[in-house]
Amino acid sequence: MDFQTVCTYVPRELLEAFGLEAPRLIPPGTVASESRGEARSGAGACAWCKSALGSADQAGALWVGGATCDQMRRALELAGRASAAGSLIIGVPKTRTAEAEALYEQELRWLASELGRRTGRMLESGPLRQAIEARDDIRARMRAVRTRLSGADFTALVHREETLSAERMIEFLDHYIIPAPRKPGIPVLVAGSPVATAELDWLRLLEDSGLSVVADATCTGDRAVDFSVGITGADDPLEALARAYFRRPPCLFVRPNDEFYAYASRLVGERGVQAVVWRSVRGCDIHALEAPRAARLLGRPLLDLDMSYGDSDSPRIRTRVEAFAESFR
Amino acid sequence: MPARAAKVDYETWNAEFRKMISDFGESAGEFSAPFSYLGTPRCFVELEGDSRLRRLWFDNSPAAHRLWSFLLSENDRLAAARQAGKKIVGVMKDLGTASILAYAAPEVVAFYPDGAWWIPCVMEMSEGLLRIADAAGFGDEVCPVRATLAAFLNQAHFPIPDLLVAAVGACCDDMSCLIQRLADMDIPLVWWELPYRRGDTAPELVRFVAAELERVRKAVSGLIGRTITDDMLSAAIRKANIVRGLLARIRDLSYGTSPAPFPALETQICEMLAIHFCSDLDECIRVLEDVLRTVEGRVAAGEGVLERDACRVVWVNPVADLRAMNMFEDLGGALAGTEYLFRHALIPIREDRPPLEALAEAALRDPMIGTAEYRARIVIEEARRYRAEGVIISGIPGASHCATEGLVIREEVQRVLGLPVLEISVPPIADALSGQLAARFEGFFDVIRTKRHHG
Numbered sequence: 001m002d003f004q005t006v007c008t009y010v011p012r013e014l015l016e017a018f019g020l021e022a023p024r025l026i027p028p029g030t031v032a033s034e035s036r037g038e039a040r041s042g043a044g045a046c047a048w049c050k051s052a053l054g055s056a057d058q059a060g061a062l063w064v065g066g067a068t069c070d071q072m073r074r075a076l077e078l079a080g081r082a083s084a085a086g087s088l089i090i091g092v093p094k095t096r097t098a099e100a101e102a103l104y105e106q107e108l109r110w111l112a113s114e115l116g117r118r119t120g121r122m123l124e125s126g127p128l129r130q131a132i133e134a135r136d137d138i139r140a141r142m143r144a145v146r147t148r149l150s151g152a153d154f155t156a157l158v159h160r161e162e163t164l165s166a167e168r169m170i171e172f173l174d175h176y177i178i179p180a181p182r183k184p185g186i187p188v189l190v191a192g193s194p195v196a197t198a199e200l201d202w203l204r205l206l207e208d209s210g211l212s213v214v215a216d217a218t219c220t221g222d223r224a225v226d227f228s229v230g231i232t233g234a235d236d237p238l239e240a241l242a243r244a245y246f247r248r249p250p251c252l253f254v255r256p257n258d259e260f261y262a263y264a265s266r267l268v269g270e271r272g273v274q275a276v277v278w279r280s281v282r283g284c285d286i287h288a289l290e291a292p293r294a295a296r297l298l299g300r301p302l303l304d305l306d307m308s309y310g311d312s313d314s315p316r317i318r319t320r321v322e323a324f325a326e327s328f329r
Numbered sequence: 330m331p332a333r334a335a336k337v338d339y340e341t342w343n344a345e346f347r348k349m350i351s352d353f354g355e356s357a358g359e360f361s362a363p364f365s366y367l368g369t370p371r372c373f374v375e376l377e378g379d380s381r382l383r384r385l386w387f388d389n390s391p392a393a394h395r396l397w398s399f400l401l402s403e404n405d406r407l408a409a410a411r412q413a414g415k416k417i418v419g420v421m422k423d424l425g426t427a428s429i430l431a432y433a434a435p436e437v438v439a440f441y442p443d444g445a446w447w448i449p450c451v452m453e454m455s456e457g458l459l460r461i462a463d464a465a466g467f468g469d470e471v472c473p474v475r476a477t478l479a480a481f482l483n484q485a486h487f488p489i490p491d492l493l494v495a496a497v498g499a500c501c502d503d504m505s506c507l508i509q510r511l512a513d514m515d516i517p518l519v520w521w522e523l524p525y526r527r528g529d530t531a532p533e534l535v536r537f538v539a540a541e542l543e544r545v546r547k548a549v550s551g552l553i554g555r556t557i558t559d560d561m562l563s564a565a566i567r568k569a570n571i572v573r574g575l576l577a578r579i580r581d582l583s584y585g586t587s588p589a590p591f592p593a594l595e596t597q598i599c600e601m602l603a604i605h606f607c608s609d610l611d612e613c614i615r616v617l618e619d620v621l622r623t624v625e626g627r628v629a630a631g632e633g634v635l636e637r638d639a640c641r642v643v644w645v646n647p648v649a650d651l652r653a654m655n656m657f658e659d660l661g662g663a664l665a666g667t668e669y670l671f672r673h674a675l676i677p678i679r680e681d682r683p684p685l686e687a688l689a690e691a692a693l694r695d696p697m698i699g700t701a702e703y704r705a706r707i708v709i710e711e712a713r714r715y716r717a718e719g720v721i722i723s724g725i726p727g728a729s730h731c732a733t734e735g736l737v738i739r740e741e742v743q744r745v746l747g748l749p750v751l752e753i754s755v756p757p758i759a760d761a762l763s764g765q766l767a768a769r770f771e772g773f774f775d776v777i778r779t780k781r782h783h784g
Contacts, residue, residue, distance in 0.1 A: 041733050041736070042733055042735065042736050044724075044727075044728075044729075044731060044733070045733050067499050067525035069502050069729070070501065070502045070729035070730050071502075071729060071733070073499070073525065074701060074730070074733040074734060074737075075733065077700055077701055077702070077733075077737065078733055078736065078737070081737070081740075089525070089527065090525075091498075091499065091524045091525035091526075091527075092525075093498065093522050093524060094497045094498050094505065094520075094522060095497065095498070095520050095521070095522040097522075099522075099537060099540055099541070100522055103522075103524060103537050106533060253502070253505070255495075255497045255505060255508070255509060255520050256509065256512055256520065257509060283470070285470070285471060285502045285503055285506055285729055286502055286505075286506065288466075288470065289466060289467060289471065289503075289506040289507075289510075290506065290509070291466060292465070292466045293509070293510070293513070
């Protein structure tokens with residue numbers, strides 16, 4: 001059976017401890033995939049979920065994801081119905097209390113039991129520790145090269161990390177050569193909806209227009225690797241995994257979302273960010289509705305872009321990006 | 330002698346009201362309890378700006394007058410409560426649980442600011458709430474509940490609460506984003522988690538939610554300066570169960586009888602009262618008792634407000650434009666079950682266990698925090714219980730949960746029951762769509778009648 005994960009709140013280490021390859025589905029972010037997905041989801045779903053639904057070969061795949069936002073959990077349900085295998089959806093608490101953290105750990109334990117039931121294997125401490133250490137190593141190595149990479153190249157690296165097994169990712173990093181030095185430009189933070197594959201063009205557009213993406217608070221940017229589990233000998237590995245994922249730089253959906261802004265503000269300060277590009281894909285309320293607060297709380301000029309997947313390199317977006325960049329010269 | 334059951338237009342409704350006043354032997358506008366909230370329909374239009382009433386059709390019973398008056402006078406009631414020194418708690422999103430906790434203390438009045446989503450409809454956009462929401466970044470892509478944000482910003486519709494109790498978790502992204510915005514307004518706010526529920530409610534999830542509600546209890550206790558005890562909570566639960574029991578009987582008679590003894594619009598309002606009792610729990614019980622007596626009387630007399638052969642339909646989701654329910658009935662439909670997103674507020678709360686656990690159990694029945702298949706099962710149960718011939722899924726434009734779950738409900742209803750399903754979308758003012766909506770209703774009823782006669 002194929003396993004497919006769709007959210008960064010599902011620790012892939014847990015699936016890897018069962019010997020499973022569980023790539024995270026990064027949607028292509030093309031108009032065609034969005035249209036195919038819309039036929040399965042209805043028009044009101046967000047572009048990311050539609051593209052995901054429209055791109056995967058769903059037959060037989062078991063979808064594993066989190067009840068993070070309305071769109072994601074219902075897209076998982078739809079994907080599970082389309083596949084014969086169904087879906088495994090864990091609850092991801094929105095509040096940040098100790099009780100919520102314990103609930104999240106409980107959800108991971110439920111997921112482990114379901115994976116055990118479906119694979120006929122038991123979750124063992126040794127393989128889980130190995131999986132955690134491997135992913136911690138990968139994240140550390142990606143953080144080490146981060147500041148030398150352009151925004152597009154770093155996101156491409158994150159996409160690769162999300163889809164490759166730990167073993168293959170380590171092999172890839174062993175031979176990784178920085179594709180091109182980062183272009184100088186106005187240092188910006190990118191935040192908002194996750195960046196799909198085809199939207200690497202959009203990041204390139206930013207950087208060709210005089211902006212330099214030095215920080216990326218999306219879940220396909222710095223937030224993907226800015227944490228480690230840091231397991232010690234005495235730790236229960238599943239407990240440590242739950243703690244680390246719950247306390248990682250959070251998605252904007254947490255309530256209150258002060259932790260997200262604390263993280264983003266830290267990036268702004270540490271990396272000399274002068275401006276923010278806040279981008280929401282069509283239908284993503286979580287990010288689109290937050291733009292006015294982001295402008296205030298991050299204290300930098302903010303370009304608010306609401307984009308469909310047909311927009312990545314469109315004249316409309318190009319003009320707005322260029323005008324924004326021009327305002328700093 | 331009560332008038333024969335009928336639906337009447339606004340002018341007739343006002344005339345009926347004047348006659349009712351003379352029957353009561355009272356002078357207009359000077360009622361004593363239990364009619365303290367009774368107001369002329371015209372005054373709600375002319376003084377409050379509730380102009381949509383002019384375009385609606387109403388049940389002609391005194392009980393329905395009382396029901397409407399009770400609903401429409403809520404903001405006055407809240408203002409009076411504040412003047413009387415009561416604490417006002419704004420409860421958000423859980424729809425029917427935290428409000429009971431607040432009502433455990435007699436010095437507290439609780440209401441759902443979420444209810445402001447109907448203001449643009451009731452006032453026919455004259456209040457400008459959606460424009461204010463637009464300017465605040467909550468545009469058409471968001472559910473009409475964005476009117477709530479605007480009502481907080483312009484402070485013209487309800488008193489700003491002394492405390493906000495906000496459920497977040499797996500319930501609704503639109504509301505979650507909206508409440509995050511309210512958190513900047515310096516109103517004391519307590520967040521509590523309403524978690525994702527996969528299937529049946531696990532005991533550990535009940536314990537978790539009970540602990541969340543304990544935080545809410547502490548916050549409300551802190552507001553009033555004394556502890557809300559388990560005994561106080563149990564008493565509030567018993568009263569809430571009286572409301573739920575009355576509603577169960579009203580629903581059974583209204584949705585299970587042909588001809589329908591009470592119209593769709595009024596039964597919808599009755600159901601809504603279960604959420605927070607319209608800011609007066611005792612009067613809420615009296616209003617519903619009155620409605621139940623009326624409905625029972627009509628059923629016993631074989632009287633109804635619709636044709637006996639109306640097409641029997643389960644209605645899914647509340648409509649943003651109340652007029653859509655009138656249109657549905659005018660064209661030949663009758664409600665045979667509902668799923669308005671607060672089913673959990675209609676189910677009796679257990680009285681044989683610690684009150685916070687009982688409330689947690691009740692909260693965890695919320696259809697929004699479960700799967701779309703769970704909602705589909707509720708719809709299927711309703712259809713079976715009330716012998717429905719079809720299902721209408723009334724989408725709420727911009728509502729994040731509506732985007733995908735209609736598809737699942739449709740598939741499940743068709744797979745399990747083989748009933749026809751109609752999906753529509755109703756904005757706050759649907760006048761521009763009325764031709765299209767009417768055609769779709771008529772086509773749908775044609776399908777039902779054809780199936781009725783030809784299988």
